[in-house]
Amino acid sequence: MVVISTETYEQICEFCTKFRGLTIHCEQELRKFFSHIDPQVLSAILSKEWQKHIKQWHHRIARSGADLLREYKQQSGARGDPFILLQIATRENFSPVSLCRILLSMGFEGKPKSVTNEMMKHPYLIPDPLLALNVLNCLHNDKSDGPLTDLKRQTIGEDYEVRLKKMASDAGLEFHDEVHLRRYGYDKTPDLKLAVPCMYKGKIINWIESKASFGDMTSHRQYVNDQLSSYGNRFGNGIIIYWLGYLDQVAKCPENKDFIIVTDDFPKKEDLI
Incomplete structure (x- = not known):
């Protein structure tokens, strides 16, 4: 029977809250520290905690969206790195997919929301190949948000x-x-x-x-x-x-x-x- 005590649950939630970085890395660390708990249970708890975190921080990231988009453009112009957005999301301790949604809506301002939603589902629709690759890497490295999840x-x-x-x-x-x-x-x-x-x-x-x-x-x-x-x-x-x-x-x-x-x-x- 998988019944988690309140004490253990609070310890897992605290671990998730304090961890800075991608959820895939957090899940790996959770499995080490709580090896006696089924990995699927840990993954389910992490997913819910991360969804709370996204809701709490979404407005702050959205307010910084213009600066983050400007940072991406500067870095993409200096180096053709397909992991720029993933690195920004890691630094900001935010969901890579949610970050992409915010920046795509700003980068393609004036386009209907349905268009940017389709871009998130199908990055090949994004006109800029480097941006498309950045979004694709974010999709593949976010275990708590996005169409794949x-x-x-x-x-x-x-x-x-x-x-x-x-x-x-x-x-x-x-x-x-x-x-x-x-x-x-x-x-x-x-x-x-x-x-x-x-x-x-x-x-x-x-x-x-x-x-x-x-x-x-x-x-x-x-x-x-x-x-x-x-x-x-x-x-x-x-x-x-x-x-x-x-x-x-x-x-x-x-x-x-x-x-x-x-x-x-x-x-x-x-x-x-």
């Missing part, structure tokens, strides 16, 4: 949803998935709605939700407010699975009330009645 998250999420359905079928459960429920007019739907409820840990279970992420208190409370509470009101008790572990306080979160059970894996077949 988004695709990875989406793929992992879909993989766990497939795994969830297989495990539920193997356990003999009858269920409807999101596609089926939406076809019948439901707007907010769990990953699985049990056609025949089952008993787990003394509670009748009606639905199962899958999250391919680490469950910290902030995100869990957000899930409860945005999704899980409506499932509970509409369908009754259910289970949320954090495949990459969760903070120990999450299972005791007052917002869970009596209708949410938190786990980090699919229940054992023998525990389902």
Whole structure:
């Protein structure tokens, strides 16, 4: 069971906050200092902490955008280095991809946002070959932001949803998935709605939700407010699975009330009645 204590979680978050540099290097150091914790769990926690960092510092970097763009142009004119933007992002302790977005929007001012978004997805669309190469290197060296990271998250999420359905079928459960429920007019739907409820840990279970992420208190409370509470009101008790572990306080979160059970894996077949 991947349940992280509050003390350990705070140590990991503090390590991420104090580290200066790229997330790929931070993740490597995290694995050394917290070798007893699953690398996937560390990566999930780092990703969330880095997203917080980007939001906190985005305005400051955006305000300095004109100076940073000027610095890039000066350096690119003096040397044809494809890692200039990556070096600036490292120095500023900021996301390379987010830095590219800011500088592209300034460098191509007047262009619709959709155009610069396409440039981020497909750097070959950028007219300047050196700038395109700089952006490409930023994309490949940012593990917490950008289209490649988004695709990875989406793929992992879909993989766990497939795994969830297989495990539920193997356990003999009858269920409807999101596609089926939406076809019948439901707007907010769990990953699985049990056609025949089952008993787990003394509670009748009606639905199962899958999250391919680490469950910290902030995100869990957000899930409860945005999704899980409506499932509970509409369908009754259910289970949320954090495949990459969760903070120990999450299972005791007052917002869970009596209708949410938190786990980090699919229940054992023998525990389902």
